[in-house]
Amino acid sequence: MTISALATAPALVEAPALTDLSIADAGRMLRAGTLTSVELTGAALARVAAFDGELSAFLEVTTQRALADAAQADADFAAGVDKGPLQGIPYALKDIYDTAGIRSTCHSRLFRDRIPEADSVAAEKLAAGGGVLLGKAGTFEFAIGGPSFDLFFPPAKNPWDVQRSTSGSSSGSAAAVASGMVRMAMGSDTGGSIRGPAAHCGTVGLKPTYGRVSRRGVFPLSYTLDHCGPLTVSVEDAALTMQVIAGFDPQDPASADVGVPDFSAGLGRDLAGLKVGYARAFFAANPLTSPDVLAGLDDAAEAIARAGAVVIEVDLPAYDLFEACGRVILNAEAYAIHEQDLKMRPFAYGRYAYQRIAAGAVLSAADLVQAFRLRAELSRLVNGKLLSECHALITASGLTEATPFEAFGRDAKRWTGMYTIPFNVTGNPALSVPTRLSSNGLPLGLQVVGRAFDEPTVFRIGAAIERASGFLSLRPPMLAAA
Amino acid sequence: MSTENSANPYADFDAESAALLAAAGLQVPADLRPGVLSEARALRQTVSLLRGTRTAAAEPANIFSLIPYAAGAAT
Numbered sequence: 001m002t003i004s005a006l007a008t009a010p011a012l013v014e015a016p017a018l019t020d021l022s023i024a025d026a027g028r029m030l031r032a033g034t035l036t037s038v039e040l041t042g043a044a045l046a047r048v049a050a051f052d053g054e055l056s057a058f059l060e061v062t063t064q065r066a067l068a069d070a071a072q073a074d075a076d077f078a079a080g081v082d083k084g085p086l087q088g089i090p091y092a093l094k095d096i097y098d099t100a101g102i103r104s105t106c107h108s109r110l111f112r113d114r115i116p117e118a119d120s121v122a123a124e125k126l127a128a129g130g131g132v133l134l135g136k137a138g139t140f141e142f143a144i145g146g147p148s149f150d151l152f153f154p155p156a157k158n159p160w161d162v163q164r165s166t167s168g169s170s171s172g173s174a175a176a177v178a179s180g181m182v183r184m185a186m187g188s189d190t191g192g193s194i195r196g197p198a199a200h201c202g203t204v205g206l207k208p209t210y211g212r213v214s215r216r217g218v219f220p221l222s223y224t225l226d227h228c229g230p231l232t233v234s235v236e237d238a239a240l241t242m243q244v245i246a247g248f249d250p251q252d253p254a255s256a257d258v259g260v261p262d263f264s265a266g267l268g269r270d271l272a273g274l275k276v277g278y279a280r281a282f283f284a285a286n287p288l289t290s291p292d293v294l295a296g297l298d299d300a301a302e303a304i305a306r307a308g309a310v311v312i313e314v315d316l317p318a319y320d321l322f323e324a325c326g327r328v329i330l331n332a333e334a335y336a337i338h339e340q341d342l343k344m345r346p347f348a349y350g351r352y353a354y355q356r357i358a359a360g361a362v363l364s365a366a367d368l369v370q371a372f373r374l375r376a377e378l379s380r381l382v383n384g385k386l387l388s389e390c391h392a393l394i395t396a397s398g399l400t401e402a403t404p405f406e407a408f409g410r411d412a413k414r415w416t417g418m419y420t421i422p423f424n425v426t427g428n429p430a431l432s433v434p435t436r437l438s439s440n441g442l443p444l445g446l447q448v449v450g451r452a453f454d455e456p457t458v459f460r461i462g463a464a465i466e467r468a469s470g471f472l473s474l475r476p477p478m479l480a481a482a
Numbered sequence: 483m484s485t486e487n488s489a490n491p492y493a494d495f496d497a498e499s500a501a502l503l504a505a506a507g508l509q510v511p512a513d514l515r516p517g518v519l520s521e522a523r524a525l526r527q528t529v530s531l532l533r534g535t536r537t538a539a540a541e542p543a544n545i546f547s548l549i550p551y552a553a554g555a556a557t
Binding site: 321327354355356359361369412413 | 499502503506507508509510511514516517518520521522524525526528529531532533534536539540541542
């Protein structure tokens, strides 16, 4: 963490009330003149100073940039300039997002001193929207190699238990949001790296529809599986963030030229008129599934029904099919991206990143073509059948609670227990929402999966689950202890 | 079967993976080899699931588009 400039930051006294403000509430106060962005940013920096030594959420805290952004936001408010819902709101970017003039390392020695000349599109949109960039969040190396202790900076810790992983590569983003340093941090999701950390750190995390948010300027892991999206404290925070970052980008080959809806339109509404498919057997049949995860899903299904939706049990194709398809595509594409560096600079990688990516070399061309064929069939089954009958599906984000660091060995091995990759394969929007704490006091989550480009319905259902669970009032014990 | 094969039930499988890695031009450092082979094993064990009867609708035939270059299309 680089906090050399913290001494110059104003209002560094910890102010929990400010760091607990939702994006909408903070926005109302900023617009009413009862709060300044400089005050809000000062509280966020104080939270970072208090907890990041233990959590390692940030690779770099951009204090001077944050204070400058905050001052600009305040000046704009004073001048009657309103750039949107994130104006004056502190946020973080996973360090695979390029930021002009600010190191963007992918948490890798290969890029340790890399300073891009241009912003990623998401960073550009957040800046244009008046957001306050607090810093660059840690990640698994190249969004795949982690949690690793052999890199130049340690892995982010889970704020609910610092002996445990955040579960997935948007690790610093999840730790920063869960510990109240920021209300929103951008992540990326290739096999579940937004939804996994969200579920296991007790935050909300959205993998938008493939093509909804530009990936330009975000270092790729897998061209056809990568998605950019936010991790936030609440569903409403996520919807407001999407209003800023969504949109067609003709320079991103994956970008979709579709309209941008009002993502918050359904928040607060009941679920009357919706049919929700509960893919229970999909995960419940797996012996790894914890009773707590199952109970959280069952409770959520009942809550959705009480909110007015028709809930029916549905069957998805076997998870192993999705995983085989997704893993082959991911590993083949990642290997293609890293091929030269794996050959020329193998020791510049951490162990996990090298081992996971290099393994892609054993796949054949036929394997990849067959994976693409299966992908088309799986997409047709999910979109053409299940999601033509239902407005959305719910299923588990993961089967267990977060994994202790000590369970990760010296060498990479197959990661089990997450159920997120199916919707990278199909490209559907998928929102992870907290359900409850496990019997060990650790967060668990589910995912709401929607029709393509129908994030508003996903948010509407997610908000209903959030209201019913009461999880929004919970905070990691380390915050209460402080 | 060699002693090594008896100790590692995946020895033959791993030897194939090592040959594939070498054929790809990767000189895997010895210290990193166990993890690479473990990952390769997990991957190669899943690929049989990819094979199946598919219809023409599953052809991966849409990975590029000529529409932007069609005669008369705006440039």
